[in-house]
Amino acid sequence: MARDVQITFDCADPAGLAEFWAVALGYRIQDPPPGFASWEQALEAMGVPPERWNAASAVVDPEGSGPRLFFQRVPEGKQVKNRVHLDVRAAPGLTGDDRMAALEEEAVRLVSHGAKRVERHEPEPPLAGGHIIMTDPEGNEFCLD
Numbered sequence: 496m497a498r499d500v501q502i503t504f505d506c507a508d509p510a511g512l513a514e515f516w517a518v519a520l521g522y523r524i525q526d527p528p529p530g531f532a533s534w535e536q537a538l539e540a541m542g543v544p545p546e547r548w549n550a551a552s553a554v555v556d557p558e559g560s561g562p563r564l565f566f567q568r569v570p571e572g573k574q575v576k577n578r579v580h581l582d583v584r585a586a587p588g589l590t591g592d593d594r595m596a597a598l599e600e601e602a603v604r605l606v607s608h609g610a611k612r613v614e615r616h617e618p619e620p621p622l623a624g625g626h627i628i629m630t631d632p633e634g635n636e637f638c639l640d
Contacts, residue, residue, distance in 0.1 A: 509566035513552035522554040582640040
């Protein structure tokens with residue numbers, strides 16, 4: 496039986512990182528529970544103190560096909576390179592110069608939203624199409640692929 500997958504990020508600023516990944520993936524911040532116009536209203540009604548309102552956040556695929564991304568605040572900072580990372584498919588079906596141009600355009604867009612560019616890897620046919628290594632605003636590695 497296939498299972499749904501949620502991807503969880505430990506981070507310092509769940510709301511900020513959720514906003515970045517919503518932009519990066521074309522996702523949206525998860526709606527508050529039914530009956531509430533905002534998360535602030537819901538959290539206040541649940542008795543969550545304001546200092547804990549940014550303890551967690553989540554983004555969802557508006558079409559419902561991609562995994563939910565969950566962001567939880569943790570006290571420690573990122574220590575080492577990720578062993579698992581996301582590949583953001585920014586140039587599906589493209590090859591060569593067209594592919595790399597599309598990846599470069601997406602890299603520029605994401606840098607304007609807080610990402611950092613790390614390294615470009617050129618295409619090495621027949622197995623490697625080329626990609627760009629990036630980090631999100633909290634230093635989590637991901638690839639534009």
